[in-house]
Amino acid sequence: MEVLPPDVSSDAVVLDVVVPAFNEAERLPATLLLLRAALANLGVPCRVTVVDNASTDGTAEVVSTVLPGTVPVRLLWCGERGKGFAVRIGVLASDARYVGFCDADLATAPDNLGQVLSLLVEGADAVVGSRAHPESVVEERHSLLRRWGAVAFRSAVRQVVRGVGETQCGFKFFRNDVARRAFAPLRCGGFAFDVEVLGRVERAGARLVEIPVNWVDVPGSRFSPVRHGWQSFVDVAKIRWRLRRTDAAILPVPVVAIPVAPDVTSGAATVGLRP
Ligand SMILES: Nc1nc2c(ncn2[C@@H]2O[C@H](COP(=O)(O)OP(=O)(O)O)[C@@H](O)[C@H]2O)c(=O)[nH]1
Numbered sequence: 001m002e003v004l005p006p007d008v009s010s011d012a013v014v015l016d017v018v019v020p021a022f023n024e025a026e027r028l029p030a031t032l033l034l035l036r037a038a039l040a041n042l043g044v045p046c047r048v049t050v051v052d053n054a055s056t057d058g059t060a061e062v063v064s065t066v067l068p069g070t071v072p073v074r075l076l077w078c079g080e081r082g083k084g085f086a087v088r089i090g091v092l093a094s095d096a097r098y099v100g101f102c103d104a105d106l107a108t109a110p111d112n113l114g115q116v117l118s119l120l121v122e123g124a125d126a127v128v129g130s131r132a133h134p135e136s137v138v139e140e141r142h143s144l145l146r147r148w149g150a151v152a153f154r155s156a157v158r159q160v161v162r163g164v165g166e167t168q169c170g171f172k173f174f175r176n177d178v179a180r181r182a183f184a185p186l187r188c189g190g191f192a193f194d195v196e197v198l199g200r201v202e203r204a205g206a207r208l209v210e211i212p213v214n215w216v217d218v219p220g221s222r223f224s225p226v227r228h229g230w231q232s233f234v235d236v237a238k239i240r241w242r243l244r245r246t247d248a249a250i251l252p253v254p255v256v257a258i259p260v261a262p263d264v265t266s267g268a269a270t271v272g273l274r275p
Pocket residue numbers: 019020021022023024052053081082083084086087102103104105107170220221222223
């Protein structure tokens with residue numbers, strides 16, 4: 001599939017960060033504060049899009065009472081439960097040049113958003129945060145069961161996604177058209193949705209860059225190794241089956257991108273956005 005360059009004619013927002021939220025009223029205020037501060041530092045127009053996934057704890061009220069600021073926050077609604085479906089709603093509703101997502105607990109520190117933006121501006125089609133990157137700093141407190149499960153899961157995923165060492169870190173960013181093509185046909189709404197998205201991105205021949213992350217295991221995870229673990233394996237098998245016809249089209253293109261430090265003082269034009 002041909003991947004087109006971005007349409008820059010109506011670029012109001014450069015980077016849109018989607019935050020899927022299922023009952024996140026408690027964690028969201030601190031997250032929005034940190035995320036907006038990190039985005040404001042980039043010096044280009046950014047936005048946070050929270051997608052409330054049928055929460056019952058006042059998540060929507062928390063979001064609608066945030067104060068106006070340099071980085072606007074918008075609220076969308078997703079009635080169908082599942083992180084993948086919520087992220088899909090946010091991505092498909094985005095008019096930003098680049099769009100991605102992070103978790104409401106900000107387990108991945110937003111301090112490398114500058115690197116993300118630089119890589120996208122330099123021509124990467126997708127930038128994927130990965131705990132498997134040798135330079136990642138990972139503070140893990142997961143149970144032994146979940147860690148073993150993660151090892152088995154990664155080996156199952158290798159049948160579908162070959163270009164990155166880890167698919168499950170909630171920190172991924174794309175050029176808008178690349179994201180749109182991967183998310184529009186998304187069928188998996190559960191925790192394995194990243195596998196389907198990256199599988200589609202790879203099969204489109206997109207340039208994918210894996211970056212290191214600072215990742216902390218924040219307590220309060222909704223992922224249950226017993227309840228969601230087996231379901232994730234089933235989902236990967238289904239994704240593999242779904243994408244089988246496009247397997248021959250996998251074209252992982254290694255990218256050597258030189259990060260450019262965005263000039264935070266002088267706005268969008270100075271980061272060298274591609275015309
Ligand atoms: N939309 C949606 N988001 C969810 C659901 N479960 C978890 N999330 C979101 O997915 C993100 C990661 O969830 P978390 O519980 O931290 O899982 P972890 O990856 O195991 O740490 C958070 O932003 C959650 O609000 C769900 O059923 N629907």
